[in-house]
Each structure stands twice: as structure tokens, then as C-alpha cells.
Amino acid sequence: MAERAAHQLRPARSRPDDGVPAALGPARLSRLQALRALDSTPRGLPEQEAEDRLARYGENTVLPEPGPGRLRRIRTALADPFTALLTGLAAVCAVIGSWGSTAILGALVAAACALRLTDEHRAATALTALRALVPTTATVLRRAGEAEPLARELPVEQLVPGDVVRLTAGDAVPADLRLLRAEGLTLDQSALTGESEPVHRAAVDLPPPAAASSPFEEPHLCFAGSTVITGSATALVLATGTGTRFGAAHRPGRVRRPGRSAVERGVRRAARAMILFMAAAVPATVAADTLLHGWSASLLPFAVAAAVGLTPELLPLVISAVLARGSAGLRRDGLVVRQLPVIGELGALDVLCLDKTGTLTSGETAVLGGLDLAGEPDQEPLRWAALAAEAALLAGDPGLAAPLDEALLVTADQAGLLDDPGPAAGGTPVVLPFDPVRRYAGAVLSVRDGGHRRLLVVKGAPEAVLDRCPGLPEEQRAAALALVERQAAAGRRLLAVALAEQPKLGTAVDFSGLRLLGFVALRDEPLAGAAAALAELSGTGVALTVLTGDHPSTALRLCEQLGLAVDRVVAGSELAGLTEAEVAAAAARGALFARCDPEQKAAVVRALRRAGHTVGFLGDGVNDVPALRAADIGFATPGAVGAARAWADVLLGGTDLARLGRALSAGREGVARVAAYLRIALSCNLGNAISMLAGGVLLPFLPMLPAQVLLQNVCFDAAQLSFAVSGRATGPGSRPVRLRWGALAVFAVGFGLLNSVADVALFVVMRRVTGGFAGPDAEGMFHTAWFSENLLTQALALPALYGLTGARLRPPRPVWCAAAALAVLGVLLPELPFGAHLGFAALPVGAVGPLALVVLGYGVLLLAARRLWRLLAIWDGRRQAG
Numbered sequence: 001m002a003e004r005a006a007h008q009l010r011p012a013r014s015r016p017d018d019g020v021p022a023a024l025g026p027a028r029l030s031r032l033q034a035l036r037a038l039d040s041t042p043r044g045l046p047e048q049e050a051e052d053r054l055a056r057y058g059e060n061t062v063l064p065e066p067g068p069g070r071l072r073r074i075r076t077a078l079a080d081p082f083t084a085l086l087t088g089l090a091a092v093c094a095v096i097g098s099w100g101s102t103a104i105l106g107a108l109v110a111a112a113c114a115l116r117l118t119d120e121h122r123a124a125t126a127l128t129a130l131r132a133l134v135p136t137t138a139t140v141l142r143r144a145g146e147a148e149p150l151a152r153e154l155p156v157e158q159l160v161p162g163d164v165v166r167l168t169a170g171d172a173v174p175a176d177l178r179l180l181r182a183e184g185l186t187l188d189q190s191a192l193t194g195e196s197e198p199v200h201r202a203a204v205d206l207p208p209p210a211a212a213s214s215p216f217e218e219p220h221l222c223f224a225g226s227t228v229i230t231g232s233a234t235a236l237v238l239a240t241g242t243g244t245r246f247g248a249a250h251r252p253g254r255v256r257r258p259g260r261s262a263v264e265r266g267v268r269r270a271a272r273a274m275i276l277f278m279a280a281a282v283p284a285t286v287a288a289d290t291l292l293h294g295w296s297a298s299l300l301p302f303a304v305a306a307a308v309g310l311t312p313e314l315l316p317l318v319i320s321a322v323l324a325r326g327s328a329g330l331r332r333d334g335l336v337v338r339q340l341p342v343i344g345e346l347g348a349l350d351v352l353c354l355d356k357t358g359t360l361t362s363g364e365t366a367v368l369g370g371l372d373l374a375g376e377p378d379q380e381p382l383r384w385a386a387l388a389a390e391a392a393l394l395a396g397d398p399g400l401a402a403p404l405d406e407a408l409l410v411t412a413d414q415a416g417l418l419d420d421p422g423p424a425a426g427g428t429p430v431v432l433p434f435d436p437v438r439r440y441a442g443a444v445l446s447v448r449d450g451g452h453r454r455l456l457v458v459k460g461a462p463e464a465v466l467d468r469c470p471g472l473p474e475e476q477r478a479a480a481l482a483l484v485e486r487q488a489a490a491g492r493r494l495l496a497v498a499l500a501e502q503p504k505l506g507t508a509v510d511f512s513g514l515r516l517l518g519f520v521a522l523r524d525e526p527l528a529g530a531a532a533a534l535a536e537l538s539g540t541g542v543a544l545t546v547l548t549g550d551h552p553s554t555a556l557r558l559c560e561q562l563g564l565a566v567d568r569v570v571a572g573s574e575l576a577g578l579t580e581a582e583v584a585a586a587a588a589r590g591a592l593f594a595r596c597d598p599e600q601k602a603a604v605v606r607a608l609r610r611a612g613h614t615v616g617f618l619g620d621g622v623n624d625v626p627a628l629r630a631a632d633i634g635f636a637t638p639g640a641v642g643a644a645r646a647w648a649d650v651l652l653g654g655t656d657l658a659r660l661g662r663a664l665s666a667g668r669e670g671v672a673r674v675a676a677y678l679r680i681a682l683s684c685n686l687g688n689a690i691s692m693l694a695g696g697v698l699l700p701f702l703p704m705l706p707a708q709v710l711l712q713n714v715c716f717d718a719a720q721l722s723f724a725v726s727g728r729a730t731g732p733g734s735r736p737v738r739l740r741w742g743a744l745a746v747f748a749v750g751f752g753l754l755n756s757v758a759d760v761a762l763f764v765v766m767r768r769v770t771g772g773f774a775g776p777d778a779e780g781m782f783h784t785a786w787f788s789e790n791l792l793t794q795a796l797a798l799p800a801l802y803g804l805t806g807a808r809l810r811p812p813r814p815v816w817c818a819a820a821a822l823a824v825l826g827v828l829l830p831e832l833p834f835g836a837h838l839g840f841a842a843l844p845v846g847a848v849g850p851l852a853l854v855v856l857g858y859g860v861l862l863l864a865a866r867r868l869w870r871l872l873a874i875w876d877g878r879r880q881a882g
């Protein structure tokens with residue numbers, strides 16, 4: 001039978017894309033039939049059989065790598081639009097035998113890829129180290145011979161088809177599974193489907209007759225690559241390792257949230273625009289020249305040189321260097337950034353959502369003691385809560401132990417409440433794990449007080465526990481809620497504790513007799529330094545909003561302690577009655593969202609993103625995973641559970657929240673630098689494209705010789721490398737920095753035209769100086785003058801246009817040095833002895849004055865245009881803020 005199952009599983013390996021996972025064969029059967037098909041039982045596999053199957057199927061290695069693999073990273077780096085463009089141009093240069101250009105372009109491609117790969121490799125190594133802390137085990141039922149099955153924690157690699165596993169909230173689904181039992185199970189399977197909405201799963205005995213359109217919609221199946229958000233389950237392993245659906249469905253772009261980062265989008269648009277420039281300007285120049293002056297063999301190399309000249313070749317290199325520099329700076333501060341583009345998102349971040357417990361509070365909850373229903377000290381509720389906590393801690397995955405349960409157990413133990421083993425002891429307790437949607441946890445304990453009884457202990461959020469106490473008179477309920485409210489206003493939060501007798505036989509948990517016993521009072525201290533860090537963050541133009549599962553009054557009190565202005569309190573249950581726009585507006589104004597379940601937290605984040613904000617989410621718990629994944633940037637605290645860390649984009653290496661400010665500074669500076677480079681490169685290249693076209697029409701010869709175009713290009717590119725060299729960090733500035741394509745395009749056209757005006761002025765001047773371009777040296781003199789004017793105007797543009805962004809970014813010294821060097825080269829190069837070989841001719845003295853006048857005139861116009869642009873930017877900033 002096991003052999004047959006093996007055949008049913010194998011086709012997935014040979015036909016990964018056939019749309020039907022091999023495991024769907026047994027998966028379409030009833031629970032019992034599926035167990036039989038895999039030669040298993042509800043009690044799991046015998047140890048020996050499991051070992052045999054492990055040898056036959058191999059290890060179950062299906063969990064995602066911390067980052068994409070090396071090959072995929074190389075492919076992604078090469079697929080970058082500019083790198084691809086450069087590779088294409090290098091190929092064209094090689095075909096026409098222009099080996100110098102091929103070598104330069106090839107070196108640029110290699111450098112850009114190497115830089116990007118090195119940094120991503122470093123981040124992946126750091127992540128691998130961190131992932132060693134993430135639990136990678138599964139709870140598996142295995143039998144030794146005919147003995148009772150034992151629930152054992154095994155490394156996920158050892159799972160085999162036919163194994164029976166248990167799942168609880170926070171677990172990564174370790175293989176493709178068929179549910180045998182499920183309670184309140186919801187999964188996040190966005191890594192497989194791209195859908196961020198959680199999905200409900202149930203252990204239906206017979207799958208619906210008409211197969212769902214996708215196996216991911218089948219109600220009774222769970223696939224490797226998804227994460228359990230709530231509930232618990234027992235399931236049969238259908239497929240492991242490469243036989244799972246994960247291998248086929250796991251594609252790079254689908255693991256992370258869909259859509260590219262703002263910087264990537266901006267750069268792609270710039271790349272497209274440059275390709276369009278080239279595609280239009282180069283053939284137009286060649287056509288104009290041919291029409292007016294006839295075809296010449298030198299037109300082809302000129303066309304290639306012009307195409308190379310119009311491409312900002314250093315774009316990938318500069319962007320990788322700038323982002324890598326930002327990420328290296330953050331690493332020194334103890335922050336791990338998963339992928340370079342996240343630095344760009346950090347620059348644009350304008351709303352930061354914060355989880356409360358464990359994120360804004362120290363994570364060590366102080367247990368103040370038990371209270372009876374009147375609010376008087378009574379240790380009984382604490383003792384029962386601690387016994388339930390102990391059962392949960394013993395049954396659960398140690399990596400996912402709730403800090404609250406640990407605190408309850410330690411406090412009760414220290415108070416001597418657990419010294420006496422009776423009345424509660426013996427037997428294996430049934431545990432209802434904590435679920436952030438239900439907001440309570442429970443355990444059925446065996447009690448020995450004279451006879452044997454079974455007692456259900458439920459502890460959790462007061463409203464949730466009260467709802468499960470059917471016999472509670474209305475006035476007692478109101479009094480209990482009033483007590484909770486009073487304690488919350490004083491900064492304490494209460495956990496309600498209730499008990500119910502259980503029938504002797506049967507395993508189903510019976511809530512019907514649940515009786516409220518009392519409360520446990522807790523206090524969470526604000527995280528040291530959090531108030532100052534949050535004040536600093538809101539001073540940098542980031543709206544802060546708290547999303548918590550806790551009681552509104554407790555959360556409000558903490559916000560007061562931290563100095564966070566709360567505009568309005570919204571309960572999670574109210575969200576359904578609000579439109580997305582209303583939710584986003586409330587969050588952006590600093591609303592506090594309390595009693596939110598994990599999906600409600602994610603819904604607020606999604607509403608903010610749809611309203612156009614760049615949203616960060618800082619969290620630590622399993623209940624934060626959907627929001628971490630929905631956000632543009634997920635931040636995980638150092639104490640975060642494995643699932644939260646695995647899905648975060650940035651890992652804060654220490655509890656100090658001031659690190660967030662440093663992350664924003666690095667992001668804003670990175671985006672500002674990339675924007676500065678794009679502005680100058682695009683405007684100068686656009687200016688050159690227009691001037692070449694004008695030159696093709698106005699001049700009786702080629703506007704520039706191919707070698708001159710390449711030389712000028714190499715000089716300008718080398719000068720722009722200074723952009724990658726950081727000056728001193730200047731702090732985050734007062735507002736987010738975005739790469740706005742519209743503004744970038746207007747800038748490039750405006751300043752590009754200004755550049756062309758100077759060029760055309762030079763054409764007119766040189767026409768006069770050379771007597772209508774007559775004489776043998778006219779062409780050489782014109783080329784010298786235009787080469788010098790080009791480099792001199794670019795030298796002026798470098799520092800003048802560098803700092804025009806929201807971030808306070810002054811040109812660093814290397815930019816000044818590069819500008820000076822460019823100016824010197826512009827004047828000297830044509831005059832050097834080899835200048836004649838490149839087609840330059842010495843300028844007559846009479847040309848120097850007009851040339852200087854053109855450059856000076858350009859400088860004056862440039863400063864005036866810069867001033868105008870700044871005024872427009874300030875006006876635009878005010879308009880957006882208002």
C-alpha cells in the first residue's frame with residue numbers, strides 16, 4: 001500500500017506544472033480512505049515504517065530559504081532594466097567591433113551585479129543566522145510497535161507521507177496536509193497564492209464533489225509554504241519535500257507582497273524613458289543628417305556612440321552602491337535589511353503602525369495578583385490561570401511559548417500557589433491554545449479532591465470570557481466590566497478566569513457550565529526610551545498609530561504614558577462599519593485601534609496603503625504576522641516570535657526604538673541620493689539628445705565624432721560616481737522622500753531644455769566664429785568648443801542640482817571635487833597632444849570669450865531655475881501637508 005502511495009506522490013516531481021498536485025489523489029478521498037491510501041492511521045506511523053519511508057522519499061526540505069537562491073539573485077540582478085540595456089548595448093558594440101566600448105560596458109554590468117549580489121548575500125547570511133532561532137520542528141504522532149502514540153517534536157526534515165502532525169497558531173505548515181481535525185483554523189497562504197486574506201480550513205470528511213478551481217481553495221487541505229494564523233489541527237501528511245505543491249507554486253515575486261518598491265518603480269520608468277529617448281533621438285539625428293547631407297559610413301558608429309552616450313550607464317551601479325551603503329550603515333547599527341530596495345521604501349515611509357504589547361511595552365508583563373469579582377485580592381484566579389498556563393506551556397512549541405503564560409506560572413510559583421500538588425494534578429490535560437481571534441485559552445485539568453473530576457479552566461480577555469459564561473446575571477456582568485474599565489484606566493489590565501465541570505467521559509470540551517471565578521491583574525511597563533524615540537519619529541513627518549489586541553482603556557493609558565497623541569479610539573469590531581477611506585484617514589491622524597484581531601490589524605494596514613501611504617508595521621507576535629506581510633515594510637522586534645521575524649523586512653537588532661529613526665534617515669538619504677543622480681543624469685542626457693538632433697539639422701557635419709561622444713560620456717559618468725560616495729549623514733529631515741516620477745520627468749525636461757538652450761547658443765556663436773562653419777578647421781573647432789562647453793555645463797549642474805530634495809542633502813565633498821575635475825578635463829582634454837587624433841582642433845582666441853559667456857549665461861539661468869524649482873517644491877510640500 002505504501003508503494004502505491006509513493007507512486008501517487010511522485011508525478012509532482014516530474015510534472016511540477018501540470019496544475020494538479022500529485023497528492024490530490026488521496027486528498028480527494030474521505031479522511032479514512034486517505035489514511036488507508038497512505039497506509040497510515042489516526043495514531044500516526046510506527047517508527048520503523050517512518051524510517052523506511054524517509055529513506056525512500058528523502059528529507060522534507062520545503063521551507064522557504066531566508067532569501068532567493070544565488071542563481072535567482074544573479075538572474076534578478078541581470079534582469080534589472082538598465083543592466084539589461086547595458087548588456088544589449090555591449091552586445092551591439094561587440095557586433096560592430098567596437099571593443100573598447102564593449103569592455104567598458106561589460107565592466108559596468110559586472111560591477112553593478114557584483115555590488116548588488118554582495119550586499120544581498122551579506123543580508124541573507126545574517127538572516128540565516130537569525131533563522132536558526134526560528135523553530136523548524138513539527139509535532140508528529142509516532143508509535144513504537146503497538147504502544148500508544150507519542151506526540152514528538154521532530155525536525156521538519158524527518159516528516160514522511162503518512163505521518164500525522166499537529167498544528168497550532170504560528171506554525172509554518174511543514175508539508176502538504178489533509179486535515180483530520182481542525183478547530184478555528186485559519187491560514188495565511190499568500191506565499192502560494194498571492195492572496196493576503198487569511199483562509200478558513202475545516203476537516204470536512206468528504207471533500208465537495210465538484211473540485212474547487214484551485215487546490216488552494218480546497219477546504220480540507222493545507223499546503224507547505226503557508227502559516228497557521230489561528231486555531232489548531234491534526235492532519236495527515238500527503239506529500240513532502242519536492243513532492244509538495246510549494247516547489248511548483250513558489251515563485252520569487254509571489255513570496256513577498258506583490259508590487260515593486262517605489263525606488264524600483266521610479267528607476268524602471270527612468271529606464272523606459274531613456275530607451276524611448278534613444279529609440280527616437282538617435283534614428284532621428286541619423287535621418288536628419290542623411291537627408292540634409294547624404295549617407296556617410298561614419299553615421300553607424302556615431303549612432304551607437306550616441307546611444308551609449310544617452311544611457312546613464314552608471315544608474316545600476318550608483319543605485320546599488322547607494323542602497324548598499326544605506327544597508328551597511330544599518331547593519332552596523334544592528335538592523336538587518338532583507339533586500340536592498342527596502343531602503344527605498346524606508347525613505348518614503350509616512351505611516352508607522354505599532355503593535356503594543358511586547359513592542360511598546362517591555363515584553364515582561366508584571367503579574368500583580370489575583371482579584372475576586374468585587375476586585376478584592378484573591379489568589380485563587382491566579383492559581384487556576386497559572387495551572388492552565390503550565391498545561392499550555394508543556395503542550396505547545398517551546399519557540400512559541402506565550403510570555404504571558406510564562407509570567408503567570410513564575411509569579412504563581414514564587415507566591416507558593418503551586419506548592420501543593422492537589423487539588424489539580426495527574427492525567428494529560430486537554431489544551432485549547434490561545435487564539436487572538438477568540439482571545440482566550442483554556443485547559444481541561446484532572447482534579448483530585450476526594451474523587452476524580454475534570455475541570456475546564458478558561459483565561460482570557462474579560463469580554464471574551466464573559467461571553468462564554470452563560471449563567472452570569474446581567475448586573476454581575478456589568479459590575480465585572482466596570483471593574484475592568486477602572487483597572488484599565490489605572491494602567492492595569494485584567495485577565496478573566498472561569499471554571500466549568502467537565503463530564504467524566506468524552507473528549508469534547510463543554511463550556512456550558514462556565515462560571516466566572518475572578519481576575520488576574522497585570523501591568524505592562526512602557527519600553528525604556530520608547531517615548532523619546534516616538535517623539536523623534538513623529539518630528540520627522542511620520543504618522544504613528546497603535547494597533548493592538550488589548551483593551552482600549554489599557555492601550556490609551558499606555559499611549560498617554562508614551563506621549564502619543566491619540567485622535568480617536570476605534571475598536572476592532574467597529575472596523576466593519578467604516579469605509580477603507582475612513583479607516584485610512586483615522587489611522588493617518590493617529591487613531592488608536594484596540595481589540596483588533598490579526599486580520600483587523602492587516603485590514604488597517606491595507607486601507608492605509610490603498611490610500612497612497614507607504615506603511616510600516618512594527619510587531620513581535622504571531623498575531624502581527626498578517627499585518628507585517630500586508631505592510632510595505634515589516635519591522636520585527638528582537639524578541640519577536642519566529643513567524644514574525646521570518647516575514648519581517650527589517651529586523652531591529654536591539655530593543656532601542658531609536659533605531660527606527662536611524663533606519664528612516666538611511667532610507668531618506670538613499671532615496672534623495674538616487675533622485676539626485678536621476679535628476680542630473682536624465683536632464684543632461686535629455687539635453688544632449690535634443691542638442692544632437694538640433695546639431696544634425698543645423699550643422700553641415702556630425703555634431704560630435706563617435707570617439708568624442710564616448711570620451712565625454714566616460715568623463716561625465718566617472719564624475720557621477722561621486723554620487724555613490726556618501727557625505728556625512730544629515731539626519732532624517734522633516735518629511736518622507738519619494739521618488740516621484742512626474743516631478744522627475746518635469747525636472748528632466750525643464751533642465752534638459754535649459755542645457756540645450758546653452759548648446760544651441762554655442763552653435764550660433766561658433767557659426768559666427770568660424771564664418772559659417774567654413775574653412776578646414778571649422779569642424780574640429782566646433783567639436784572642441786562643444787566638448788568643452790558640455791563638460792563645463794555638466795560641471796556646473798553636478799553640485800547645483802544635487803541637493804534639490806526633501807531631505808537636507810548638501811553635495812558631499814567628492815561631488816565638488818568631481819565637478820572641478822570635470823571642468824578641468826573639459827578645458828584641457830582637447831588641447832592635449834592626442835586631442836588632434838580624436839578630431840579636436842585648437843580654438844582661436846576670439847572663441848574663448850563667447851564660449852565663456854555661454855557657460856556663464858547657462859550658470860546664471862541654472863541658478864535662477866534652481867531657485868524657481870525650490871519655490872515650487874516648497875509650495876508643493878505645503879500643498880501636500882495641508
Ligand SMILES: Nc1ncnc2c1ncn2[C@@H]1O[C@H](COP(=O)(O)OP(=O)(O)OP(=O)(O)O)[C@@H](O)[C@H]1O
Pocket residue numbers: 355356357358402404405434436439440441459460461462494495547548549550551596597621623
Ligand atoms: N496566553 C494568553 N492566554 C489567555 N489570554 C491571553 C493570552 N494572551 C493574550 N490574552 C488575552 O487576549 C487579549 C488579546 O491578545 P493579543 O495577543 O491579540 O493582543 P495583546 O497581546 O493584548 O496586544 P498586542 O496586539 O499589542 O500585542 C489580551 O489583551 C489578553 O486579554
